[in-house]
Amino acid sequence: MTHLGDSAPGSDTRLAPRAWLRSDAPVQSLDGEWAFRLHDADPGDDVDGPPPFAAIDADVSGWDRIPVPSHWGLHGHGHPTYTNIRYPFPLDPPHVPDANPTGDHRRVFEWHPSFCAGGRTLLRFEGVESLATVWVNGAEIGWFTGSRLMTEFDITDHLVDGENVLAVRVHQWSAASYLEDQDQWWLPGIFRSVSLQGRPANGLDDVFARGDRDPATGAGTLDVRPRGGWPVTVRVPELGIDETWTAPSEIVPLTIDAVDAWTAETPRLYDVDVSTDAETVRLRVGFRRVEVVGDRLLADGRPLIFRGVNRHETDPDRGRVFDEEYVRGELELMRRHNITAIRTAHQPPHPRVLELADELGFWVVLECDLETHGFWDVEWTGNPADDPAWRAACLDRARRTIERDKNHASVVMWSLGNESGTGRNLAEMAGWIRERDDSRPIHYEGDYGGAYTDVYSRMYPTLEEIASVCGEQTMPVHEIGPAEGARQRAKPFVLCEFAHAMGNGPGSLADYESLVEAYPRLHGGFVWEWRDHGIRARTDDGTEFFAYGGDFGEPVHDGVYLMDGLVLSDGTPSPGLGELAAVWAPVTLEHLGERSWRVRNRQHTLGTAHLELQWRAEDDGIPVSSGTLDLPALAPGDEGVIELPEIPDATTERWVTLEAALREGSAWAPAGHVVSRAQAQLHAAAPRPARAATGGWRGDALGDAVFDRRGGLVRWRDLEVSGPLPELWRAPTENDQLDGQGSYETADPALTHGRGDEDTPASSVRWLERGLDRLQHRVLSVERSDDGLVQRVRSMAAHSAQGIETTFSWRLDGDGLRLHTDIRPFGPWDCTWPRVGARFGLPAALAGERAHWFGTGPAESYPDSAEAAYVGRFAADVDALGVAYGRPQETGHRPGLRSLDLGPLHLRAVASGSTGLPGFQLDRHTAQERTGVAHAHELPPSRGLWLYLDAAQHGLGSRACGPDVLPRYALWPRAVSWTVVFD
8 A cells, every 4th residue: 555645654664753863883884776566657566465576585586786875767767857936737726647657666685683683673764755655575564754854663573684675665745745846856756865774772872961051150961761661871071970770760851060152153062972882872972051031042141143045965976965075165165155054945954964964063954854836826725734634744843853953062953844834733843843952942934923933034035025014013924913023022033044046136134133233133045945956967969068957857846946056066155155155254344544443253153263364555556565453352243453564655556455365274274265355445546648549541451450430449459359239238147037026127216225116017017118138220320530439329129219329439548449438318207227348259169268357356246246356467368268057148247357467468447437347248149149049058169259348247146036136226227438559
C-alpha cells in the first residue's frame, strides 16, 4: 500500500525523532551504487504482499544503476521540475495523479550480528523526496514522508547473518508534496545518506545539551538531558566537569563560574562527552543566551542584528546532495563577504551544515520543512496549515526538525516554515516547540497578527513600511488591524526576506541598512537568496549552460525565477555580493575632512584588535603614499577618530583609500583579507586647458578620424568604427521586467521612498510600449568648421510623439579629437529611461584585448548599487567586464570614467562644471540583441564589439519580488551632456 493520499506523516514503525549525534557506536554506510528502475506511475503491486523487486531473489540484472545519495532526475531518469508557487499537479488535496514517477531502489549489503552485539540495528534515512516505502529481505518495514527530515526504523529482527536485501520505493508525488511547495526544483530520490546505526544495549538513544551564559556575569550553565541507558557521565575536560548520574532524577544543570560566549563572531565551542558504559556521544556546545526583551532580540546581552542570506541547498550537478567541501566553501565565501546569518530556506539543511555553522560562526534561523504556498491561489481554501486532517503531519515535521537539530549553538530561532498562510496547526507547532525548547524564539512570517510567534517578520517591505513599523506610524501595518498591529510593534522586527538578488541586482541595500542603523527594534534581515539554482546542462552541440524552469519541457513551471542568487549557479560571486559586503562592513570609515576619519565598530562581539588599517593615496590612480595604522580600541557600538599622516599636496585628482583588514588568518579568510573599505577625494583634477589644433580637414579626415557625409565616424586611425548613435535602451534586468510590488513610474520623483503604484506595469513593459528599444534616427544637420564637425540627430520610436535630440560636437585640438555630446528630451515623456548615452561600433578583434581604465570599479555598479565601487585603475579582459547572469541582461556598466585604453583605442573623459563623467560598457552584443534571449548560447553571432558611453543609467531595485527602484535612483527624462577625447 503506497499511502499516496495519506496525510499522516508515516507508519507507526518509525522510531521517535532524536538528535543527529556523533557517537562511537558502530555505523555502516549504505551509500554507493544501487540498482534502479523508474516507472511512469505507481506500478500498483499487490497490496497484500511485497512487490516483486523487494524479494530476496528478485532479478535486477536488467536494471540501471544509480548512486545513492542522488536525485534520479539528474541521472538520466525523468527530469527536474521548477515551480515557485504553483503545484505541478492538480490542487486536489490530499490526492495526487496516477501519473506519478516512481523509483524502485535496491541494494544488497552484508550484515553480521557482531555489528552491534547484544544491541539493535537501526536503518536511517537522512532525506528522501517525497514518500518512501521500505522492505528488508522482503518484509515491509514501514513508510515515511518529510523529505528533508531524518527517519529511522529498527530492522534488527529482519536481518540475517550475511547477505541482506534493502528495497525502497520512492514516489515523486504524495500527500506530503502539498507540504513541500518550496520555490525550488522538485527533485525526487534518495538524496541524502542511508546507513545502519548500531544501538548498543545501555546506549544513549538521545542527548539534549544546552549551554547558557549569563551575559552580566559570564557564568555558564550546562543542561544535559540524556535518554537511554544509565548511569550517565558528562565530561567537559576544559571546564573541569566530570559528573555521573545514576538515574534521571539526579540530573541537574551544571554551573560554571566563567565560560566564553559563543557568538557568530566568536564561535567558541567546548567539547562535551556524554557516555554510558556502552556508548560515548561527543558534542560541541556553545554557551550563549538568546532572548527577547521588550522589542529587542538579544544574544549574549547585546542586540542581535541579522546580516544574512536565505540559503537553499542547491548544486548545479548534485541538486540537494550534500558535499562537505562544496558547502564549507559556500560558508567561507559568505563570511568573507560579511554575511553572519543564514535562514535555512525553506527546510532543515543537511545536519553537517549546522556543525559547520557552529564552527565558522553564523546566526541560524532554522526552518521547518513546511510550505503550502500554492493554496494562496485559492485563497487558502483547504490549506493544510489550518486543516485538522493535517495536524499530525504538521506537528511531526516540527518535532523532527527540533529534535534533530536542537544541540546547535548556531540555531538562534526556530521557524515554523514558510508561506503557508496561517492556522491552528502552525499555532500547535509553536506550542509544542515552546514546551520542548524555551531557549529560542519562534519565527513565522505568515503570523501577521502575532498570535503565536515571538518576533514580527516581514518579506520585501518598502522603506516606508519599515519606518511605519519602527518609527512614527504613517501607514497600516501589513494586513493586520490595530490591536494586532500594536502587539506586533511590541516585538523585535526582522526582515526574513528582502532585496531580491535576481539577475543584476539587488538595489538599495544601503538604504535598508540605514534603517537598521536608525531603528533599534529593526534586527536586520536576510537577502533573497544565496545562490542561483541553475542545473548544468548541454546543448546538442555540447555547449554548456545552466538550465532553469521550462528547459526540461515541464508543462507547468516558473521559468527563470529560481535564478535569484548573490552567487551564480557555477559559484561565481555576483557584483551584488560585493555590494552586500560593502554595505555590511563590520567597521565603518567616514571621512571628516583633511586627514581625519571616524571609525565605528558595528560588530556584535568583537573589538577592533583583530583588524589593522591600511591606507593609500593615489594621484590619477597612481600610488604616491601608503601605510598601516592601528585602529583605536573600540568595543562594539563605539566609535573613534584617527588621523592619517601628512601627505604632500596634490596637483592632480587625488583619492585616499582606507581598508580595514584581518591582522591574522581566520577559519574563513587569510591574513590581509579586507572587511571594510572607504574612499575620499582630497583634490579634484584641475581643468586641462585645450591646446590649439595642429591640423584640420584632409578630405573626410579630421586628424586621425574619418567621417562619412552624414557626420558619422567610420574610422579611427586603423580601426573601422561606426557611430555614435544615441541610445536609451538597456537589455532589461530581471527587476526591470518582472512585476513584484509595483512601480514608482507614476510616483512623485521628489519622494525619497514609498510603495509606488502597484497597478503600473513593470519598467521594461513601459519602455517597450514606448519603443525605447527601437529608436529610429534622423540626421537633422551636419556642419563642418575648420577644425570640427557638428552633427544633430533626432531619435524617436515609430508612432511616437516624444524623443530626444542629440548634438555630437567634434573638435580637433592639441590633445586629440574632442567629442562633446548633448542630449535633450522633447515631447510628452511619461516614463523613466533605461539609460541615456551613445553607442559606438568597434572591430570584433578588439574583444580579445584587455581593457585598462581609470574610473570606478572593479565591478559594475549602478545608482542604487554603488557602495562597493571605488575609484582607481583597473584592468580586465573584455569578456570579464560583464556578468554571465542566468538570462542575458544589462551588465557591465561602470560610471565615472576618466580614461579607457583598449588596444590602439585611447579615450579620456573630461569633466567640467556643466558636464559630468560618463560611464562605459563594452559588449560583444548590443542591448537590443541581448533583449528577450533566454540563455547566453542563444545570442546571435557577434557582429563586433560595442562601446557604450552613458551619461546615466536607471537604478536596479528589487521589483522581481520586492520594491521597485526608488525615485531618487530613477532615470527620469532630462538633458545630459558629457565630453570625451580620443587621443
